[in-house]
Amino acid sequence: MSTVVHRRLLTGNKAMAEAIAQEMERDENVFVMGEDVGAYGGIFGSAEGLHQRFGAERVRDTPISETAFIGAAIGAAAEGMRPIVELMFVDFFGVCMDQIYNHMAKIHYMSGGNVKLPMVLMTAVGGGYSDAAQHSQTLYATFAHMPGLKVVAPATPYDLKGMMVSAIRDDNPVIFMFHKTLQGLGWMDQLDYSVGHVPEEEYTVPLGKANVVREGKDVTIVGIQMTMHHAVEAANQLAVEGIEAEVIDLRSLVPLDKETILNSVRKTHRLLVVDEDYRSYGMTAEIAAIVAEEALYDLEAPILRLAVPDVPIPYSRPLEQAIVPGVKEIREAVEQLVRH
Amino acid sequence: MSTVVHRRLLTGNKAMAEAIAQEMERDENVFVMGEDVGAYGGIFGSAEGLHQRFGAERVRDTPISETAFIGAAIGAAAEGMRPIVELMFVDFFGVCMDQIYNHMAKIHYMSGGNVKLPMVLMTAVGGGYSDAAQHSQTLYATFAHMPGLKVVAPATPYDLKGMMVSAIRDDNPVIFMFHKTLQGLGWMDQLDYSVGHVPEEEYTVPLGKANVVREGKDVTIVGIQMTMHHAVEAANQLAVEGIEAEVIDLRSLVPLDKETILNSVRKTHRLLVVDEDYRSYGMTAEIAAIVAEEALYDLEAPILRLAVPDVPIPYSRPLEQAIVPGVKEIREAVEQLVRH
Amino acid sequence: MSIPLEKLKWMYETMVKIRLYEETMVQVYMEGKNPVFNIGAGTVPGEMHLAAGQEPAAVGIGAHLRKEDTVTASHRPHHNAIAKGVDLNRMTAEIFGKETGLGKGKGGHMHLFDTDVKFSCGGIVAAGVPHAVGAALAAKMKGKDWVAVAFIGEGAANAGAFHESLNLAAVWKLPLIVVVEDNSYGISVPKAVSTAVPFNAERASAYGIAGFYVRNNDPVEMYRVSEDAVKRARLGEGPALIEIETYRYLGHFQGDPEVYRGIDEVPALREKDPIVRVKSLLVEEGVSQGELNAMETRARSAVDEAYQFARESAYPQPGAALEDVFDLAAQ
Amino acid sequence: MSIPLEKLKWMYETMVKIRLYEETMVQVYMEGKNPVFNIGAGTVPGEMHLAAGQEPAAVGIGAHLRKEDTVTASHRPHHNAIAKGVDLNRMTAEIFGKETGLGKGKGGHMHLFDTDVKFSCGGIVAAGVPHAVGAALAAKMKGKDWVAVAFIGEGAANAGAFHESLNLAAVWKLPLIVVVEDNSYGISVPKAVSTAVPFNAERASAYGIAGFYVRNNDPVEMYRVSEDAVKRARLGEGPALIEIETYRYLGHFQGDPEVYRGIDEVPALREKDPIVRVKSLLVEEGVSQGELNAMETRARSAVDEAYQFARESAYPQPGAALEDVFDLAAQ
């Protein structure tokens, strides 16, 4: 935004909920299901105000039966409804992954394209507030590894709204990951970037396009959600040292916008990938591999990866802080890269 | 084996079942649970003869309740038992991944090392016989991505026995993936390498060591289970063309023996990774990334990856054959690599 | 007899069609698997779960269903598909892996989707029940009197998805009917070894819904019990659970060594064949031999035509494997 | 009164200890979260699920348990842990994230593991039930008369793991007792909105096992019902399901706005406080005020000591985060 505009500031959760509300107005087939999405408005505010506005028929509190209600979303989508179903924490995927992975992801393919499943599974990811091993994961790669699902993870209120609208209108099943700390909730860390300008009218942000959020010539940093914000902060600090980092917000794991990454690496010749998910067999590996396949000769330094070092997320604050990559680790990694 | 030895030929499944039987003799805490592991002996023969020999108390047929019985294995292991529990097809992981991933994998860590879970989860992987999208996956990376589990995938009868013994004796939870086609079952493809020499006495093969199964100087091919066997066959064909490929049998995804891979790449300067799992965010990415991080300057050609091209496994034979990498694809990829 | 004659005739002809279909498949499946059986070889590769003997479950409730009603089925789906009116040609082509198949050869025998008659099935035990819950929910939200029927085996009733689905459907008073086909085994495991109660129908009380057990693989009793359940579901009175004692004449899958059951078991079951029983009823009702023959002939023709259609259809091009992961027209 | 006085005294003292523990936590949890509440800040970060009001479930059955018996609990575990005799100092240190904690600070409030008294808990709804099945299986295979008790909330009884576990335990006749603590809500969702039957105890019949419902959060009735269930489990007579109507005085977690319940609800529940009721019973039985004071003082001291121990303990070194993923001594 380079011109002076009226800034309509919303938190991440309100941006999401606004997208859902507007789509519910637009299309009577859109409805919401999940644990505590009713009066409570979703534990992380994703459904704030919807129950009050649309009632219990279209905003349905469910029993703690993720297999049944996510499976029911599949069945309803096959009948032409457009369910938005919430898995409260992504960490709970294991009780319902069969529905997500063997059915939601595959039915379109197995039916030779005849069955469409226009549904969104929204789920909270991320740690950083001592919620420990079973409530702090991002699991980006777990979902992105298996074909048939679009997997997106927006990082700003603007993208949360625009990508939610796109996800609802998409005829394919979409995993919509929102980061708890980026919801801008009153009871969590208050971060500047969890509040942002969100136009009132509906708009879409495409699923599958990465975003160059900061241009630079010396090094490319690819991040997603929190690690992207950390990368921007690190880049600002590095600029003082005279290092200009280009920061890419991946936004979408599937489809993966490899052109944006490759173009950047071809320009900067150095790559750091930063992830809040586990390191091995993760997002950082995929991006590194793509570059090693397609832009090997453009690299002037070995690729660096930062991620959770293959340990479950520990509870204690100093332990958690030690394993989740932050601004400092990114800065150090970039310094190492450019020294090369 | 360069000297003349008595070759005691066993199929893959008999090698596994022998390991289990010998450990059950050795340690009364070892027992087996799963669907159809009793009279039937396991759908893929992993428990052949055990029920007859050890009875229904120690070889337990279960209801179709994977969450309950895998969770029960966790509870029993915490009490000092050493359960071996079968998940019939790895594809069914989604109905019980919570037990596998949030508990089996994490309890040791969350308890600060106080609770040990000496258990083995054995499961059948792989396709190639038109069992379609819900019964043909390998899902190697799905399990390897999340920390706390050893994840092994032996490819020969010798390793199946030796690694099963190691898995049972290991105090950590182990995911033991056996490939259906490598079990040497009478009702599947008959492959030479699904039968092999297996000493009668107990022996262990370490978990976490890759195996250079064929030496070569021109290119490194990393494979696992079927793709390793395909790689050896491709290498033999390439030798005729004068190309000497080194083939590495990964055997273990976690721990990952990166030294063996790096040493080979430092020698051959070219890398092809071949996987029967989905391509993106998979095993091929992890190996490629490690090399791009740690041996970038040793590479004389971009890394190549072969894997299932991010589609569910199709049923129809020509379709399935088109997407699972085989000998031909490996040969062509190597030719491309050395031409570079 | 309280069944309208037309319904009974439909049930008979459909049962005959199912039986012929499955018996034909027994033969076709072995093509290319002789002298050495290889599951991946031949005209029809992969696992093959047949339902000969289990026809009553499919037709007893099928007689009450309309095109708009949804049916979800299991890994053993042919009888349910046929009773729901799935296109037999395209279903068979799918099982042959041909491009004319319901799923262009991508799904196969365990994954048949016919959107015209709202039929689907899948290879994961009990996983279709939640889908039927969702169809029932859609019907309710759209204000239609459509019902959804989920067929599962008795082994599947021990899976968590069964419990969660029935509770959810009961809480939301959805028009869902779960039909448990009790053929005594989940692969090799007898019901008594896997299930804590003799009858899954007893579990209905755990959801405050109606539960029924149909004995002796009886199609007429299945018809009666289903009539009530379907009617109440259409009226918005909520779900029901029907279990039927049925018989699996063949192995769990083709090639099953069946070490887990005695050699006399199946012959004894065949003695009580439900098709024969329905035929006698029709004869009692005065249906002529000529008409019976005509029904059987129609069934035979439909089956023959389907297999021929499948045989004559082409395999998909290899490149088709890369299509249909995502709907590209979308958005 | 059929409870031995010693047991009743133990129950009283333990309930007091639990209540004091939870009430102290209410305060401690807010340290460092004022004036702006931030879940990740302060002495005790992360989610905090407290059980003040739910003591009867824990002590009523706890009075029958031995060290060798296993207990698994949920995300709301403190009362169950205390009744099982978990080391209160190390438990509190764990909740503070200290290196002296049960899990060296790696587990936290929802993940407490005390192998000495065979206690564990976890943050995934219903996931502890299968673990208790496994402990019960181990006891059976080892020929011991140990039992395993799984505590869950009423919301958890709609999860598949509940159904699968009860069926498996019933089929194998394992010494498992599932205790459902019915505090009326799963977070914000009332039982009637989530559960198709008024009492989960009715679901016992789906597994052919005994089911009990204890009304009014009554510790004495809980004791009686549990006595029977535990005795029968020890004798090899299989599992039981006990549901108890109980009260959650606090929010689902600390910081819960509780928009889903009326402002009068909790005060009305507190009127019927079970600790007060047990105290009157003890007075009726002639226990002196002096003895009651002594019990309360002991409870207070244990709690104070635990919090002090936790406060004074050191945080783990950051590098410790990398340890304990695998047992390296293994193999």
Ligand SMILES: Cc1ncc(C[n+]2csc(CCOP(=O)(O)OP(=O)(O)O)c2C)c(N)n1
């Ligand atoms: C979740 C899951 N677990 C296990 C299997 C393997 N499996 C396929 S069919 C079957 C037995 C099913 O028994 P039942 O439900 O009685 O149906 P039937 O085969 O008798 O028709 C099993 C265990 C599966 N497909 N899905």
Ligand SMILES: Cc1ncc(C[n+]2csc(CCOP(=O)(O)OP(=O)(O)O)c2C)c(N)n1
């Ligand atoms: C599988 C799973 N789904 C959802 C959650 C989120 N969650 C945590 S506690 C809770 C409510 C539990 O209700 P109940 O079982 O009644 O226990 P209570 O909190 O009342 O003690 C929910 C939905 C979870 N932890 N695990």
Ligand SMILES: [Mg+2]
């Ligand atoms: Mg069955």
Ligand SMILES: [Mg+2]
């Ligand atoms: Mg509750």
